[in-house]
């Protein structure tokens with residue numbers, strides 16, 4: 001059997017690895033447009049050690065991801081964060097990021113009182129007395145709209161957009177509840193099914209009450225990463241897949257042919273089965289000839305650009321004892337949307353000495369940072385870091401710097417996204433030799449991308 005996979009990001013490489021497990025004799029060819037594998041996973045060899053400029057962590061609560069990395073032989077490479085708290089910069093001040101609630105949404109005002117006006121606090125505390133939310137079972141809504149209607153603008157602009165933006169590079173107003181806070185959508189469904197009044201504070205309270213209490217002892221770590229950076233994972237996948245991986249191989253089109261699919265670009269080759277593991281707009285283009293309706297539907301998925309500036313300083317003196325800081329989405333005068341104090345967040349990076357800081361820029365609809373030149377980005381990163389934390393990076397000795405632009409870094413998971421994905425999948429249902437996967441398909445987080453890629457491989461292998 002001959003398989004082609006387009007895209008050597010996490011989804012493409014995971015698919016290749018899974019196909020190899022199913023069929024050790026299969027021909028598996030992976031085509032990658034750029035000159036390297038990994039896609040949004042990208043470990044850069046800083047002098048101080050390997051440093052991630054794309055994804056930097058994964059949700060280790062997802063046991064399936066930990067099991068997958070263990071199966072790859074990487075269990076000994078897994079490391080966990082220090083557990084230091086994060087901050088939020090709002091109203092020109094750096095404050096504690098509230099704990100509890102659901103994605104920064106509290107059941108009452110108390111945990112967020114330091115971030116909102118007294119009017120907003122009163123509004124949150126009275127929300128349960130207002131008319132219920134009109135929510136059909138299985139419904140969806142824009143996160144920003146829900147928050148603004150129920151709790152007012154303060155909280156969404158000061159906290160929730162910043163938290164969601166850290167994961168999705170989108171403000172709350174560009175994200176859907178079911179895709180990004182699924183537990184909240186499911187609780188609304190449950191209340192709707194039971195015919196109970198639905199309020200935001202009530203649903204969050206129920207979710208907090210249902211949260212398993214930590215058993216005695218040390219709680220299991222929520223996040224993990226690799227001592228040597230994500231390269232450990234994507235290189236292991238590439239090697240263990242035994243696939244032939246062609247880099248600098250931009251695939252410009254796919255056609256149906258007698259045994260399966262002909263891919264074009266570089267060399268024209270014919271395969272029995274095909275997995276397309278590229279970002280949504282590229283996948284839409286590649287589907288044009290083989291699944292035109294799915295192609296048209298997928299064009300609805302838009303991408304958010306971002307930029308990461310990695311900075312290594314000789315001294316860490318003055319850098320706060322925190323994991324990082326998120327910037328409120330309505331904050332004027334700073335360009336960055338977040339800083340990760342990587343050497344504080346990750347003990348294995350702290351051991352290198354000095355300080356490692358990642359500045360992140362860009363949200364959906366705002367590509368100012370993406371278009372900015374490198375000197376400006378570095379200046380913004382240093383100036384913003386000093387404004388927010390007081391840490392003077394120039395004084396601390398800037399030893400290494402890396403600027404990574406992520407054109408179309410992440411797909412926008414708005415309130416129409418899940419329906420779009422379901423439609424696209426349904427429109428290719430009659431082609432079991434074709435599978436589509438990637439961050440747009442089953443979720444943006446690393447564990448979700450792995451799970452989706454496994455499903456794609458199982459579909460075409462079967």
Ligand SMILES: Cc1cc2nc3c(=O)[nH]c(=O)nc-3n(C[C@H](O)[C@H](O)[C@H](O)COP(=O)(O)OP(=O)(O)OC[C@H]3O[C@@H](n4cnc5c(N)ncnc54)[C@H](O)[C@@H]3O)c2cc1C
Nearest residue numbers: 007009010011033039040055056057251409438439445446
């Ligand atoms: C800045 C940033 C930080 C992130 N941080 C985290 C994090 O900490 N934790 C987490 O869980 N997730 C994080 N994510 C999300 C996660 O990294 C991604 O969702 C995931 O890596 C996407 O993998 P993918 O294979 O779907 O897509 P990609 O990584 O985009 O891979 C697709 C590949 O297809 C190639 N390609 C495109 N077009 C063609 C073509 N025509 N022909 C051939 N090849 C083509 C691309 O070059 C690319 O290599 C982050 C994402 C970004 C951008």
